[in-house]
Amino acid sequence: MLTLSLVSGLISGLCWMLGDIFLVGFDIDVEKYKDFLHNTKIKNKRMAVLMLSGSVPRLRFGALIANFSIPFMLFEIYSLYTLATPSVWAAVAAILFGIGFSISPVAHVAYYYVGTLCKSLFDERRRVGKVSEAGQALVNEYVRFMYITWGAAIGVTALGWVTYTLLIVFGQTDFPPLFCLLTPLVVSPLALLASKLKIGRPYLNGAGFNIAATVFFASALIFRLAQ
Numbered sequence: 001m002l003t004l005s006l007v008s009g010l011i012s013g014l015c016w017m018l019g020d021i022f023l024v025g026f027d028i029d030v031e032k033y034k035d036f037l038h039n040t041k042i043k044n045k046r047m048a049v050l051m052l053s054g055s056v057p058r059l060r061f062g063a064l065i066a067n068f069s070i071p072f073m074l075f076e077i078y079s080l081y082t083l084a085t086p087s088v089w090a091a092v093a094a095i096l097f098g099i100g101f102s103i104s105p106v107a108h109v110a111y112y113y114v115g116t117l118c119k120s121l122f123d124e125r126r127r128v129g130k131v132s133e134a135g136q137a138l139v140n141e142y143v144r145f146m147y148i149t150w151g152a153a154i155g156v157t158a159l160g161w162v163t164y165t166l167l168i169v170f171g172q173t174d175f176p177p178l179f180c181l182l183t184p185l186v187v188s189p190l191a192l193l194a195s196k197l198k199i200g201r202p203y204l205n206g207a208g209f210n211i212a213a214t215v216f217f218a219s220a221l222i223f224r225l226a227q
Contacts, residue, residue, distance in 0.1 A: 002079050006221040009076030013214030015069035016108075020210055022062030023111050026053035036125050041136040042118075044143050051115030052122055063112035067105045074101055076217065080164060083220075085172045093163040100157030107153045110146035117142060154209065161185045175223065182219045187212035 028049050030037070042048050051059070077097045084090035121135045161184050167173050168180040180186065188208045 002082050003221070003224060005075055005077075005079035005082070006217055006224055008072040009079060009217035010214065010221055012069050012072035012076055013210055013217050015072065016066045016210040017214055019062045019066030019069075019108060022058050022065070023054070023108070023115075024050060024062075026050055029053070033122070036122050036131070040131060041133070042139050044140075047114065047143055048118045048139065051111065051118045054115060056116055056119065059112050059115045063109045066108045070101065070105055073104075074098070077101070079220070083174045084164070084167055087167075087172060089163055089167060090172070093160050093167065096156055096160030096163060100153055100155075100160055103149065104153040104157070107146065107149035110142065110149055114139065114142045114146055157209075158185070175220070179219070179223070182216050184209060184212035184216055187215050 028046055030045070030049055033049050033052055036052075037045050037048070040048075054062075077094050080097065081090060081094040084093070117135065117139055121131045121139065124135070125131050164173075165180045165183045165185045168175050168183065169177050171177060173179075188211075190212075
């Protein structure tokens with residue numbers, strides 16, 4: 001069961017990383033869409049341009065593969081808790097993971113709605129020469145909703161990884177203390193730095209956290225099988 005849970009974590013990380021690649025794995029090209037953005041009331045123009053780069057089927061696939069892999073993500077909590085010494089803090093980490101993972105799908109899928117609405121408004125601009133006021137206001141609302149849900153999901157999940165990383169550091173798990181260097185808390189900033197250095201761009205743009213999760217569970221599975 002423990003090994004299956006680790007495999008589940010690896011599958012989840014790969015699915016979410018693939019979801020990021022399909023959903024936000026684009027470079028921003030403002031010049032290409034400058035006519036559309038001229039005088040628009042869309043506040044977050046960089047987000048609008050980012051989401052315009054992908055086709056609807058691509059955005060749909062990116063949203064759905066992550067959404068439907070949530071059972072794998074939830075099952076991975078079993079291995080994390082089992083590999084920790086029973087304690088209040090181990091339970092706190094598991095609870096934070098449970099909350100963060102449970103509320104993450106709506107945040108991820110929100111990108112799909114922002115993207116498809118922006119594409120619809122872009123097509124409207126090409127056909128009739130203008131963009132509806134209501135549509136622009138709706139984009140702003142969708143983006144606001146996306147950031148609220150995304151911030152909550154990432155924030156709670158990050159707190160879970162902070163707690164679990166400290167458990168590893170203080171020898172409260174089956175992992176050696178140096179294994180903390182492979183947790184998403186440490187690997188995520190490195191993955192984001194790699195993106196800034198244009199390593200893996202544009203596909204891995206925004207996939208830092210899920211790259212880190214994939215690295216952690218792949219490493220944890222190897223560690224488990226090697227014992």
